[in-house]
Amino acid sequence: MESSEQIEMPRVKLGSQGLEVSKLGFGCMGLTGVYNSPLSEEAGIAIIKEAFNKGITFFDTSDVYGPKTNEILIVGKALRQLPREKIQLATKFGIAGFDLNGMSVKGNPEYVRACCEASLDRLGVDYIDLYYQHSIDRSVPIEETMGELKKLVQEGKVKYIGLSEASPDTIRRAHAVHPITCVQMEWSLWTRDIEEDIVPLCRELGIAIVPYSPLGRGFFGGKAITEAIPSESFLARLPRFLGENLEKNKELYAWLEKLSGKHNCAPxxxxxxxxxxxxxxxxxxxxxxxxxxxxxxxxxxxxxxxEDDLKEISEAVSVDVVAGSRLPSAMEPFSWRFANTPLPK
Structure with a gap:
């Protein structure tokens, strides 16, 4: 089942405000590095166009990817070669700085507006279909951030609003100011902590879930198993890809590989x-x-x-036996799990 031939891409409602997208989206972050060497501009544009030709219309980027070059060089230029009205474009604001020692985040109204205007310019579009707060600034009440986002919706610059790495309390408070269409969270076979609190809350409020890194940051696609990780890759800093953790996690991949044979597909x-x-x-x-x-x-x-298959897979690749935390220690404070602790200065 390696080929995508003759597969008609399903379309689904994302949230309860009316946004419709392809059932599978495309995360653009890796096109400008992070996991591997950046693609050339031509290669990046080509794969976005190939995804669109195969039915994917939901593309995800951010101002911090590159930084900024992801929006400018790849997504923006690729969009100019595709019918805008058929594309659902998502981008993000909120991470003001990022390196392996941590991040800085901002959510004040002036910053929100400045970021939106800059992304519109880089992407070469009149509006953003889905605009996420990429990481929550706990020094600014979420009501203030959402208030400015609501104004951007009223002005037609943004169609729908999303949150990423947001705690249940933040999601509920934000949704009271303006409807949240979806939350973007890490969710895969080895990262399942949103299932207890986030997923039920979203379903209560009519908010969709957009899982990022659904292949465990490539692990279930063979990263560090069948494919070596470059030393400069962000993956080389993730605890689950290091030393004894990696050796233990390889057992999860072996289980998945065994089960995939039963279903006649790749792991x-x-x-x-x-x-x-x-x-x-x-x-x-x-x-x-x-x-x-x-x-x-x-x-x-x-x-x-x-349902039996899903249960078998969940138990075979049990989250309880995943070795290592999902983020480097310097980035863990920015996770939604740490919402009640102050951010590093």
Missing amino acids: AQLALAWVLHQGEDVVPIPGTTKVKNLESNIGSLKVKLS
Whole structure:
């Protein structure tokens, strides 16, 4: 089931405000580095166009990717070669600075507006379909941030609003100011902590979930298993890809590989199919720099799993036996799990 031939891309409602997207999105972050060397501008544009030609219309970027070059060089230029009215474009603001020692975040109204205007310019568009707060600034009441986002919606510069790495309390408070269309959170077979609190809350409020890193940052696609990690890659800093943690986690991959044979698909396809089966309100955004991986991801839509299958996979690749935290220690304070602790100065 490696090929995506003859697969008609399903379309789903994202949240309850009317946004419709392809059931599978495309995360653009990796096109300008982070995990591997950046693609050339031509190669990045080509894979976005290839994804669109295969039915993907939901593309995700951010002002911090590159930084800024992801919006300018790849997404913006690719969009000019595609019919804008058929694209659902998501971008983000809020991470003002980022390196391996941590991040700085901002959410004050002036910053929100400045970021939106700058992204519109870089992307070369009149409006952003879905605008996320990428990371929550706990020094600014979420009501103030949302108030400015609401103004941007009223002005037509933004169509829908999303949150990323937001705690349940933040989501509920933000939604009271203006409807939240979706939350973007890490969700995969080895990162499942949103299932207890975030997912039920979103379903109560009519908010969709957009899982990022649905393949475990590429682990279930063979990163560090069948494919070496470059020393400069962000993955080389993630605890789950290091030393004894990696050796233990390879056992999870072996289990998944064994199960994928039963379903006549690749391990990556089974892992992505598991995420896709979590609900109609779930739209994962795997990213890739290779057409063969794009085709494999789309092929996961053909993998049909029963409730018994889902249970078997969940138990075989149990989150309880995942070794290592999901983020480097310097970045953990910015996770939604740490919402009640002050951010580093």
